[in-house]
Amino acid sequence: MEYLARINPKYFAAMYQCAAKNDVRYYLNAVNIERHPDGGVVIAATNGDFLGVIHDPEGWMHEDHNSLLVGIPSKRLISACTTRRGPDTFEPNKLWIAEKFSVVTGCVEATDPPEPFGIGAHLTEKTELVDGKFPDWRKVLPTEREKLETQFPWINGEYIEAFNKIATILTGRKAFAGGGLHLEARDDCRSVVVRLANYELKDRFVGVIMPMKGDPLETIVPAFAMPKPGSDVDQAA
Known part of the structure; x- marks a missing residue:
């Protein structure tokens, strides 16, 4: 069986967090x-x-293909992509993708494509390619910075949680120590751009969250938290 692509397994597992689950738009x-x-x-x-995109500079794709859509992976495959050490004690570092299956490997020195059930394979799992066209993700990414004249838009908290999970997978740090999420919005409120503070990932990963509809806030904090007129807090301000 001929391999069609080779990518970083952590990158694959992290971007999968943004994929739809059982959507009628099968290509999502x-x-x-x-x-x-x-x-x-x-x-x-x-x-x-919401959207997640990452550049894998070490990734490879067969010359006969410009793109591939890999269908929903199993939990076993995602686990093999994100574990700290595989059965050979090596950290997973390559995910090899064929038409009907994928193989996770870990030995850095190994350069030849792996045997599906060979000694260097952490896991060989059935996967399927999806016949469809993926949306042009570049259309939702703003390329120029704009000054935000209005309030920052409402966003779905679940997506913030998902991006935190993505950062954890990519860095291997549950606390995402030394990093964080940077959010930037535009006045047209069509998208909120997400960047990761990690030095290696800040110029390699980008995410997008579509804002939610919500009433504008009249004050920066609720009325109950406002200092009373004449109070010490009010006078100090």
Whole structure:
């Protein structure tokens, strides 16, 4: 069986967090892998409301393909992609993708494509390619910074939690020590851009959250938290 792509397994598992689950738009229930013109591949997934994209400069794609849509992976595959050490004591560092299955491997020195059930395979799992066209994710990414003249938009807290999980998978740190999430919105409120503070990932990963509808806030804090006129807090301000 011929391999069609090779990517960082952590990148795959992290972007999968953004994929739809059982959506009628079947092409959203997948992780998209596409060739990058400057080298490597780009891995992206979205459920239509939030998006995750990461550049894998070490990634590879077969010359006969410019993109692949990998269907919903099993929990076993995601676990094998994110575990600290595989059965050979090596950390997973490559996910090899074929038409009907994928293989997670860990030995850095190994350069040849792995045997599906060979000694270097952490896991060989059935996967399927999806026949469809992934949305053009570049259309929702603003390329120029704008000054926000209005209030920051409302956003779904579940997506913030998802991006925190993505950061944890990518860094291997449950506390995401030394990093954080940077959110930036535009006045048209069409998208909120998410960046990761980690030095290696800040220029490699980008996410997008579509804002929610909500009433504007009249004050920065609720009325009950406002200092009473003449109070010490009010006078200090």
